[in-house]
Amino acid sequence: MLSKKVNNVYLHQNYGIAGKNENNHVLKDINFLKDFYGGEDSVETCEIKMNEIVLENLINDHTNLVIGGNLDNQLTGVSYALKNRNLAYLGIYNACATFTEGLIIGSKFCSKKDLIVLTSSHNLISERQFKYPIEYGSPNKDYATFTTTGSIGVILSNRPSNIRLECYTIGDVIDYEVYDASNMGAVMAPGAYHTIIKHLKDFKRDITYYDLILTGDLGKYGLMILKELLKKDNITTSNIIDAGSLLYPLDDDKAGGSGPVCLPLILFKKVLFNKKYQRILLVGTGALHSKVLVDQHLPIPTIAHAVAIEVIE
Amino acid sequence: MDKIYYQELVNKYMPKVPKIKKGLKAFLCGGLIGASSELLARLLQIIFKMSLNNSYLWVGIILVLGTAILTGLGIFDNLVKTYEAGLIIPTTGFSHSVISGSMDGHKEGVIIGIAPSMFKLCASVIVSGVAASFILSIIGWFIYA
Numbered sequence: 001m002l003s004k005k006v007n008n009v010y011l012h013q014n015y016g017i018a019g020k021n022e023n024n025h026v027l028k029d030i031n032f033l034k035d036f037y038g039g040e041d042s043v044e045t046c047e048i049k050m051n052e053i054v055l056e057n058l059i060n061d062h063t064n065l066v067i068g069g070n071l072d073n074q075l076t077g078v079s080y081a082l083k084n085r086n087l088a089y090l091g092i093y094n095a096c097a098t099f100t101e102g103l104i105i106g107s108k109f110c111s112k113k114d115l116i117v118l119t120s121s122h123n124l125i126s127e128r129q130f131k132y133p134i135e136y137g138s139p140n141k142d143y144a145t146f147t148t149t150g151s152i153g154v155i156l157s158n159r160p161s162n163i164r165l166e167c168y169t170i171g172d173v174i175d176y177e178v179y180d181a182s183n184m185g186a187v188m189a190p191g192a193y194h195t196i197i198k199h200l201k202d203f204k205r206d207i208t209y210y211d212l213i214l215t216g217d218l219g220k221y222g223l224m225i226l227k228e229l230l231k232k233d234n235i236t237t238s239n240i241i242d243a244g245s246l247l248y249p250l251d252d253d254k255a256g257g258s259g260p261v262c263l264p265l266i267l268f269k270k271v272l273f274n275k276k277y278q279r280i281l282l283v284g285t286g287a288l289h290s291k292v293l294v295d296q297h298l299p300i301p302t303i304a305h306a307v308a309i310e311v312i313e
Numbered sequence: 314m315d316k317i318y319y320q321e322l323v324n325k326y327m328p329k330v331p332k333i334k335k336g337l338k339a340f341l342c343g344g345l346i347g348a349s350s351e352l353l354a355r356l357l358q359i360i361f362k363m364s365l366n367n368s369y370l371w372v373g374i375i376l377v378l379g380t381a382i383l384t385g386l387g388i389f390d391n392l393v394k395t396y397e398a399g400l401i402i403p404t405t406g407f408s409h410s411v412i413s414g415s416m417d418g419h420k421e422g423v424i425i426g427i428a429p430s431m432f433k434l435c436a437s438v439i440v441s442g443v444a445a446s447f448i449l450s451i452i453g454w455f456i457y458a
Contacts, residue, residue, distance in 0.1 A: 042420040128417060133433065135384055135413035137393025137400075142328045177316045178323070186323040224326045 001195070003169040003202035009107045011163040011309065012114070012155040014268045015057040017050050018261075019123065019149025026247055027269040036124050036149065043134070044076065047122040050151035051081035058116050058153050064088060067106050068118035069098040071147070071259060072125045078118060096188075096217050097171075098260040100284030100305040104168045106156045113157070120151035121259035130181065130291050144182040145219045145244060145258035146251075152264045162312050163272070166279075169199040169306040173288065177299040181289060184258055185222020188285040191302035192218065193229040195283060199306045200235075207237045210308070212277045216263040216284040217244030219256035243267070260284070272311070282307045335397060342399025350376065373404060380408040385416070410434040 016030050023032040038046040047070065055066070068078040069092040082089050090109075094101040102117035109115055124134050126147040132138045140146075156165070176190040192215050200207060207213070207230075218226060223242040230236070243266035244256035256262075263284050271277060284307075289300040350372045357368040383389040389409055393400050400406060414433040418426030432439065 133413045133417040133430070135387060135390055135416050136410060136434065137390030137413075139394055139397045142330065176319050178319075183323070183327075190319070221326050221328070225323060228322060228326075 001169055001172050001198045001202075003167065003199060005167045006107045006165050008158045009110045009156055009165040010159065010161040011165065012157055012159070012161050013058065014152065014154040014264070015054050016152035016261075016265055016269060017053055017150060018265060021123070021146070022148060022150060022247060022257075022265070024248070024250060026249065027265060028273060030265075030269050033149070036122075043122055043124040043128075044072070047072070047077040047120055047125060047151070048080045050122075051078055051118065051120050054118060054120075054151045054153045055081055055085070055116070058155060059085070059087070060114065062157075063114040063116060063155075064111070065090070065109055065113075066116045066118055067092060067102045067109070068116070068120075068153075069093045069102065069260070070120045071095065072122075072129060077120050077122070077125075094284075094303055094305070095286030095288055096258060096260045096262070097284035097286030097303055097305050099264050100168075100216075100282055100307045103156070103165065103282075103307045104170060104305060107165055107168065110156050110158055112159060115156045116153050117156060118151070118153040119260040119264065121147055121149065121261050123147045123149045126259070140253065141182045142253060143185065143219070143221050143255050145184050145217060145256050146248065146254040148217075148244070148247060148257040148259040148262050148265070150259075150261040150265055152261055152268065154264065154268065164310045164312060166308040166310045167203060168308065169195055169202060171195040171198075171304040171306070173301045173303050175299055175301040179294075179297065179299050181291075181294045181300065183221075184217070184287055185219040185255060186225060187287045187289075187300045188216075188218055188302045188304070189222045189225040189229060191304035192226050192283050192285050195304040195306050196230070196281075197233060197235075199281070199308075207235050207239075210279045210281045211239065212271065212279075213237070213240045213281045213283060214263065214267060214271060215240065215242045216260075216282075216286075217256060217258040218242045218285060219258070220245045221255055241271075246270070260286075275311075278311045280309050280311070282309065338395065339397050339399035342396040343402055344399075346376075346399070346403050346405065376404050377408040380405040381412045384409050384412040407435055407438070 019033050040046040065088045067090045070077040075091045092101055099119045106115050106117045174191045174194050178187045244258055244262040247257035248254050285304045287302050354368040354372045357363050411431050415427050415431040418430035
């Protein structure tokens with residue numbers, strides 16, 4: 001693992017768009033698609049269109065680099081949206097930890113010009129890639145998470161603003177031998193646990209230093225497992241919230257949302273509207289599996305990156 | 314951490330699956346499909362004066378066609394989420410997997426999109442059916458030859 005303090009990196013404007021299932025009064029100040037296709041012919045072109053809408057609202061004369069990734073094979077959802085825009089592009093992948101990875105890499109390339117960190121995901125593309133055909137009514141287990149549809153980007157720059165990137169901890173790949181691809185909470189909780197412990201040790205901080213610890217998409221049950229793992233190190237706290245478990249409060253059959261957009265959507269469109277959180281630790285968690293290796297009966301590894309941000313008044 | 318110890322920790326927090334309630338729903342649904350198919354066969358024999366075999370053939374056709382239409386309209390997958398095995402085990406399940414698979418590949422054309430996707434899910438069913446009939450016919454040849 002690698003921990004470093006960051007100087008002179010500030011978060012500026014953000015723009016997001018989400019799908020039909022996310023339109024349930026949890027997120028504020030955001031537009032929603034009417035259905036899974038957004039007027040396009042296929043779900044892949046719909047994700048490209050979502051990314052194009054976000055980029056059109058964020059690109060200005062000072063933008064010089066886009067760092068982005070999404071869940072589909074070969075990151076086509078992000079790359080195709082950047083065609084012919086005269087913008088340098090670095091594609092990244094860490095499954096659902098892609099956004100925190102983007103913030104960490106972006107902090108290295110940050111300059112006085114604008115840098116965009118972009119991530120997106122689409123529920124039907126993940127279903128088709130990792131599970132069953134779109135129209136097939138396979139019943140989901142109660143502890144399975146639901147891939148969120150949406151796209152969100154944020155601008156990083158050296159110019160001061162009221163949100164500062166303070167420090168980060170890059171995680172390492174953890175394997176606790178979970179074989180069930182529906183149980184993402186059990187897969188990813190150990191990664192979050194290891195990264196949080198290392199982060200607090202490297203910066204000599206107590207868990208009460210942070211007003212809020214926001215994990216990406218552990219889901220309801222993954223968060224309970226994480227709290228139990230932290231209790232073994234005598235760390236008990238009530239200020240850990242999981243972004244994915246907040247997205248679908250009315251749906252009992254889902255353990256929560258999953259995907260790289262859960263963490264930034266809840267952060268920018270819900271948590272930051274609440275002025276009481278000033279020191280926030282973002283813990284993006286990702287499961288680094290592919291369908292082929294799960295079918296070959298290999299256990300699923302995970303990774304988690306921690307990024308600390310500070311809201312200055 | 315010990316692998317078995319972590320698995321116990323995970324199992325402590327997993328939600329309990331209401332197996333009896335779900336099993337009852339599937340049983341009633343599957344039974345309803347069976348009973349109504351038999352009723353339909355008798356009706357076809359009486360109204361259209363079909364023979365026994367023909368009426369069962371037509372009931373099979375009607376089940377497969379009805380499932381295909383409901384899958385195409387996007388209604389059947391919501392029904393499967395409620396009744397699960399009650400709709401997957403009968404012939405309706407086979408038709409649902411073929412049609413939902415074919416709908417996946419519509420943008421890539423007929424030859425490389427629709428046709429291969431059709432049998433994505435039921436390929437192993439077809440292979441095992443062909444393999445089983447081959448083995449049984451060899452056994453049958455030895456017994457009856």
